[in-house]
Every structure is written in structure tokens, then in C-alpha cells.
Amino acid sequence: MSTRIRIEPLSVEAFAPYGDLMQASGPPDKLINLGRCGRFHDRARLDFADGRAGISIFQAEVETLPLALQLVERHPEGSQAFVPMSFDPFLVVVATDAGGVPQNPRAFMTAPGQAINFHRGTWHGVLAPLCAPGLFAVIDRIGDGANLEEYWFDTPYIIEE
Ligand SMILES: NC(=O)N[C@@H](O)C(=O)O
Numbered sequence: 184m185s186t187r188i189r190i191e192p193l194s195v196e197a198f199a200p201y202g203d204l205m206q207a208s209g210p211p212d213k214l215i216n217l218g219r220c221g222r223f224h225d226r227a228r229l230d231f232a233d234g235r236a237g238i239s240i241f242q243a244e245v246e247t248l249p250l251a252l253q254l255v256e257r258h259p260e261g262s263q264a265f266v267p268m269s270f271d272p273f274l275v276v277v278a279t280d281a282g283g284v285p286q287n288p289r290a291f292m293t294a295p296g297q298a299i300n301f302h303r304g305t306w307h308g309v310l311a312p313l314c315a316p317g318l319f320a321v322i323d324r325i326g327d328g329a330n331l332e333e334y335w336f337d338t339p340y341i342i343e344e
């Protein structure tokens with residue numbers, strides 16, 4: 184029998200144990216470019232063990248809800264940011280860790296214009312767009328050695344609105 188996970192709205196506070204929520208909210212930290220651009224400065228903690236930051240473009244298949252969550256993964260050597268290249272919400276799944284086993288998965292829905300950065304080592308679902316084109320810039324570690332741990336649940340969770 185699958186456990187059902189209700190999708191929660193994403194907030195800075197709710198997501199803080201897992202990563203950073205990036206958005207242009209409230210007054211900008213700086214006005215730049217002759218006052219014509221608000222800079223929301225340094226909104227994510229990038230963390231790469233003996234590697235470097237890279238920016239890749241992901242073109243991902245669109246997922247539909249309810250979604251069966253079978254797999255979560257984590258990157259022990261680096262953080263990973265998902266920055267949508269469209270003004271669409273997407274699904275973010277995270278879980279805590281207990282001795283190398285993901286626990287208490289949670290699902291969040293971003294608002295259009297929001298991006299996220301998983302802290303290094305955070306269990307998460309793979310990129311899950313809900314609207315086409317599923318196009319994202321992904322900032323993560325480029326380097327040698329393994330940086331991907333996967334965990335397959337014996338029974339999938341069902342993620343629903
Ligand atoms: N494997 C990969 O590049 N992508 C995943 O890490 C993911 O979180 O989507």
C-alpha cells in the first residue's frame with residue numbers, strides 16, 4: 184500500500200533544512216544598472232568539494248500528477264540548483280536522511296519565477312517539470328569521482344495535489 188504525499192507550497196522557511204529558495208521577492212538587495220535592475224544578491228549557498236561549479240541545460244520530460252515517487256538521489260560532493268527557463272511551476276521532492284536512508288519525503292510546488300538549490304547531500308527527487316518545455320539551467324559540481332547516490336523505495340510514494 185503506497186503512502187500518499189500531499190504537495191505543499193514552497194516557502195523559504197519550509198525548504199531551509201533542504202536547500203535555498205531563490206526568488207525576486209520584496210525589495211532587492213541592490214539597485215544596479217543605473218537603477219534599472221534589482222539585484223537579489225547571493226541567494227544560494229553553492230558548495231562543491233574539490234570540483235568546480237558548472238552550468239548545464241536540462242531538457243526534461245514533463246511529469247503528471249499524481250506521481251509515483253520510486254527514486255530519490257543525493258550528491259554528496261556538491262549542491263545542485265534548478266533554475267527554470269520558463270515561467271512555470273515545477274515539483275520539488277526532498278527527504279531527510281537517517282543513516283543513509285531517506286526519511287519523511289516531502290513534496291513542494293514552486294511558484295512561477297522561483298528557483299531552488301539543494302544543499303550538498305540533500306536527498307531529492309530528480310528534476311520534475313509539470314509544464315512544457317521542461318527547460319532548466321542546472322548549476323552543480325563538475326569534477327572527478329562519484330557524486331550520485333540513488334535510493335529506490337521498496338514501495339513507491341504517491342505524490343498528489
Ligand atoms: N543526474 C543529474 O544530472 N540530475 C539529477 O541530479 C537531478 O537531480 O535531476
Ligand code: NI
Nearest residue numbers: 256258263309
Ligand atoms: Ni540531483
